[in-house]
Amino acid sequence: MTWLGKKIHDVLDSVSTDIGIDLGTANTLVYVKGKGIVVNEPTIVALNKKTGQLVAVGDAAKTMMGRTPAHIDVVRPLVEGVISDFEVTEEMLSYLINKVRGEVKTIVAPRVLVGVPCGITNVEMRAARDAARNAGARDVFLVYEPLAAAIGAKLPIEKATGSMIIDIGGGTANMAVISLGGMVTAKNLRLAGDHLTAAIVSYIRDQFKVLVGEKTAEEAKIKLAMIVSGDDMREMVVRGRDVVTGLPREVVVTDTDIRNAISSAVDTLVETVRGVLEQTPPEVLADIMQRGIHLSGGGALIPGLAELLEEIIQVPVIVVPDPLRAVVRGTGIILENLDRYEDILIDNEGELTTQLT
Numbered sequence: 048m049t050w051l052g053k054k055i056h057d058v059l060d061s062v063s064t065d066i067g068i069d070l071g072t073a074n075t076l077v078y079v080k081g082k083g084i085v086v087n088e089p090t091i092v093a094l095n096k097k098t099g100q101l102v103a104v105g106d107a108a109k110t111m112m113g114r115t116p117a118h119i120d121v122v123r124p125l126v127e128g129v130i131s132d133f134e135v136t137e138e139m140l141s142y143l144i145n146k147v148r149g150e151v152k153t154i155v156a157p158r159v160l161v162g163v164p165c166g167i168t169n170v171e172m173r174a175a176r177d178a179a180r181n182a183g184a185r186d187v188f189l190v191y192e193p194l195a196a197a198i199g200a201k202l203p204i205e206k207a208t209g210s211m212i213i214d215i216g217g218g219t220a221n222m223a224v225i226s227l228g229g230m231v232t233a234k235n236l237r238l239a240g241d242h243l244t245a246a247i248v249s250y251i252r253d254q255f256k257v258l259v260g261e262k263t264a265e266e267a268k269i270k271l272a273m274i275v276s277g278d279d280m281r282e283m284v285v286r287g288r289d290v291v292t293g294l295p296r297e298v299v300v301t302d303t304d305i306r307n308a309i310s311s312a313v314d315t316l317v318e319t320v321r322g323v324l325e326q327t328p329p330e331v332l333a334d335i336m337q338r339g340i341h342l343s344g345g346g347a348l349i350p351g352l353a354e355l356l357e358e359i360i361q362v363p364v365i366v367v368p369d370p371l372r373a374v375v376r377g378t379g380i381i382l383e384n385l386d387r388y389e390d391i392l393i394d395n396e397g398e399l400t401t402q403l404t
């Protein structure tokens with residue numbers, strides 16, 4: 048870059064807004080430098096099929112789910128942590144970036160930091176970068192979500208002490224062992240909260256011959272998941288459609304039903320955590336045994352999950368404060384201290400991915 052080019056760039060940096068985005072499978076959160084978290088909504092978009100125009104984003108689009116006329120489509124543009132519908136993601140980001148620009152009243156395009164799961168392909172990473180750029184970002188930076196979550200949870204990631212974080216979201220469980228500002232071992236398991244919800248839908252259909260909606264299954268998950276046996280048995284009435292008669296029917300599901308429904312997915316999660324620990328060098332492993340494994344993301348709130356992990360892995364498990372916002376808080380801390388955290392951003396080619404599984 049020429050001297051003049053660099054000067055112009057520096058001036059733009061000083062007057063533009065910096066935005067951090069946790070573009071999640073289930074929820075999208077936006078942090079604006081100097082302002083804090085300004086958006087926290089489901090990653091859902093309603094579109095007019097005829098004109099291609101955006102009808103609603105976030106909560107407004109979620110309430111339209113299952114209630115739309117033929118010409119409106121409600122879409123979840125991310126699947127398993129990565130962009131599956133590029134155009135819709137771009138439209139959603141563009142809507143969010145414009146909203147922020149309107150609020151902070153800036154005419155200069157913002158710099159945008161986007162969190163991405165670790166272990167994704169370069170193509171998936173480029174899609175995130177391009178979507179943010181096409182949506183109006185002047186510069187795009189990417190950061191691995193577990194690193195952002197660890198920073199958001201104030202773990203001492205820059206020290207020569209191992210920390211482990213597992214971010215269990217809607218579409219991915221992203222786990223990383225971090226030391227000296229980098230990931231020592233990491234794994235992106237494409238199985239998380241939404242898969243548990245889907246497993247509950249299938250279980251109720253198979254066991255009770257009733258088809259329930261996703262929202263009902265999610266409620267059952269949040270209320271009953273894996274309460275340690277011996278506690279009072281809990282149950283819940285769920286309503287759905289009888290698959291034989293086609294008519295509405297109510298059934299009572301218990302915590303045991305929910306535990307059975309999600310047990311195989313939970314086993315996979317536990318085995319994956321074990322696998323990551325097995326690949327972790329002994330010194331770092333000793334740090335983790337002492338300091339514990341930190342859980343973030345909505346999945347960290349699954350009742351009984353932290354206790355179960357702790358019991359099986361025999362390492363303390365700690366849910367970080369406000370786990371649903373750890374990643375976006377991390378992007379905020381990075382933006383407020385860009386010089387300090389420059390080294391942890393993913394470079395243009397996504398080079399860091401090569402060391403990851």
Ligand SMILES: Nc1ncnc2c1ncn2[C@@H]1O[C@H](COP(=O)(O)OP(=O)(O)OP(=O)(O)O)[C@@H](O)[C@H]1O
Binds near residue numbers: 072215265269348
């Ligand atoms: N209290 C709760 N108990 C259990 N599960 C919860 C709770 N709150 C949210 N969840 C689940 O957490 C998931 C959403 O978490 P989160 O917002 O961290 O995901 P995301 O960041 O959008 O997804 P990803 O990081 O996988 O792309 C959903 O599956 C939701 O059902």
Ligand SMILES: [Mg+2]
Binds near residue numbers: 070214344
């Ligand atoms: Mg997430």
